[in-house]
Amino acid sequence: MLQIDKQSPLPIYYQIEAYLKQQIDAGELQPGESIPSEREFSERYNVSRMTVRQAITNLVNAGYLSRQKGRGTFVANKKITMALSGLTSFSEEIKHRGMRPFSRLLSFQTISAPAKIAQKLSVALDTPVYEMRRLRLADENVLALETAYIPVALLPNLTETDAVGSIYEFAEQSGLRLKNATQTLEARSSGPEEAKLLTISPNAPVLLIDQRTYLENGDMFEYSRSLFRGDAYSFTVAMERT
Missing domain, CATH: 3.40.1410.10 (Chorismate lyase-like)
Structure with a gap:
């Protein structure tokens, strides 16, 4: 379970990014599996959608996630x-x-x-x-x-x-x-x-x-x-x- 520390010197987007990356590396999120939407993340952890979007975009650019238009965001296949x-x-x-x-x-x-x-x-x-x-x-x-x-x-x-x-x-x-x-x-x-x-x-x-x-x-x-x-x-x- 993601625990966001708003007092931490680490930016919130980085905490979300690190949590999702750890889930993927550990196999708890499998290739092809969808992740919660930006809105769901935002509401669940009381953070802005812009913060969530930055974390997800960083993981997309790093090859951990892939966006599919009209469908959502999914764990990317291994390189x-x-x-x-x-x-x-x-x-x-x-x-x-x-x-x-x-x-x-x-x-x-x-x-x-x-x-x-x-x-x-x-x-x-x-x-x-x-x-x-x-x-x-x-x-x-x-x-x-x-x-x-x-x-x-x-x-x-x-x-x-x-x-x-x-x-x-x-x-x-x-x-x-x-x-x-x-x-x-x-x-x-x-x-x-x-x-x-x-x-x-x-x-x-x-x-x-x-x-x-x-x-x-x-x-x-x-x-x-x-x-x-x-x-x-x-x-x-x-x-x-x-």
Whole structure:
């Protein structure tokens, strides 16, 4: 039971935040379980709703809670930890963790590569490329928003149906051999449309990953930009002193 000490030097919002965090860490609040509304907290402990909102917002931003529009606030699912080593697809990583991967195709079209994309893919200006925008899910939970570009000449038979599954698997079944990739990571806040698609609060933390994937012959296979939910993902990197 939460005991709020209004004489404590610790702010009231921090006391509420620490109590909920302890409940989650101890397993007394399980992933997917709802917590009392701001109004209920406010009335039960005789504190302002603004104070309660600050505590809950801090826990949402830290990945402990998630807000669902029209439904309430729930204990967030545990983060998926991925190692930034080895070239694996999203689908392969999710399957490896015993979950079901799924892609929701938002758009699929062939475009003439504009200057920026042509440069990223190391192809000539106006080269035909696929542009695919997908939501990446695991067990029906939205984890990432991805936009990918692939030269049409590499996979001339790629269809929307293929784009719902693993592009890497389709490429290898088509005879291409993937070798390596380079990634650039950047932390930032989500924009309004991104937040809506990722089902997170506006300005919530996300991790942007720019990736270039190469074939064995050294040609660029794909350029992609993926936004990963900060409350759903963490990454580890193994390093050696040289």
